[in-house]
Amino acid sequence: MADATSIQRPLTAASAPEADGAVELRGLWRAFGDRAVLRDVTVAVPAGSTLAVLGPNGAGKTTLLRVVATLLRPTAGEVSVLGCALPRDAWRARGRIGLLGHEPLLYRDLTGAENLRFCARLYGIPGDGAERIAELLDRVRMARRANELVRNLSAGMVQRLAVCRALLHEPELLLLDEPRSHLDPEAAGLVEPMLGAAPGRTRLVVTHDVKAGLAAADTVLALRAGGSVAYAGPVSGLSAGDARAIYGGAP
């Protein structure tokens, strides 16, 4: 059986940083104190494509997303997001990125509608985004619960609101960290089309569902525990055995 180290291979043309990549990472390192969480990560995500980020717990997937989201500074290496070099030009990239992470980024003592209006004001959406908010709430079937305090909603409902928040400003780059968390199959069916590939939208998707992740992706970044790259390249270059090996042989 292949192990994680055996699938290390040179970057393919598809994965090497390109001039028109929406996200380009070259030799990215990120450490917390003395502990490196990401080690020499190099990958490029062309505009309009989807990158699946795979790896076991502790591989640095969430940290990678937070660096790309401009929320963490790279310790070393080059990071370019939507043509902006980070961290120097982070302010130019902000507002064009949508993040759906482990935290819903919603205030519990505001209602869902109040949270979304607050976000709309921060993003400068005309009319406080009233039309867009109504459309999104309707799509996730939360219109009737939109005026309830977030603290009184179930985790699944909060996640649906978090999807609305992430999409409110129609981001060019969508960063999704386990987007199906807390969602039952029906709710997952509602939000998946909203979070899916769309013209002009680049996506980075962190998932443990290897099969679904690969099916939706154009390229793959597989990280080992400890944050080094096991594989970076097109989906077609990764066999099912390689994918299993990323998780140490687990299915």
Place this chain on the structure above:
Amino acid sequence: MTRPSSLAALRAILAKDLRVELRTLQSVPAMALFAVTTFVLFRYGLDRESLSGGLAAGVLLATVLFAAIIAINRLFVAEREEGGFDAIRLAPVDATALLGAKAAALVIYLVVLEAIAVPAFGLFFLDSWSGIPPLAAVLLLADLGLAATGVLISSIAANSRARDLLVPLILLPLLVPVMIAAAGASQELLAAGGPSYDGVLRWLAVLAFYDMTFAAVGFAVYDYLLED
């Protein structure tokens, strides 16, 4: 989508904070209760029916200062625990909008506190209320200083596990100049026999200088403070 002005972002964050405070009543009622309780303790601890001059100024200002710590400790709780820092940093707004909004919220909390605490102080300790109206200018300038410094320190402490300890430990020494200047002005205004205005303007100028200095420091460093 257009990039909102810093003022629009500041208004949005301030409105959000005031809405949450009105809904939860987590800061201002606790501050007011603390202040009134402290006056009761001073009333019986000092065994005095009236105060004037430096002692009156000290009791009032120390009470307001410690009540302010309650609000300063809570200022970034929602941002820390509910992802507000990330939500705001993902948006195309200056970090200084967050600084300004939090400082404005704190000034509003302090003004509401003082609208309750100063009359209570008068009832407990003052023979004459003639020094109270001009005291408003001193308190407002002291509030601005508390807000400018408090928001900075609260931001630094927000992500620390020892934040409840860090805020008073770092903030109180920084606020010594505010206490000296505010007490210097207040003791003249609360003097026995009616307010005196000797030296009040000089102390007000010191307060204004402190406020401007810490506001400028805040605007200069806040972007860096919010980075990881």
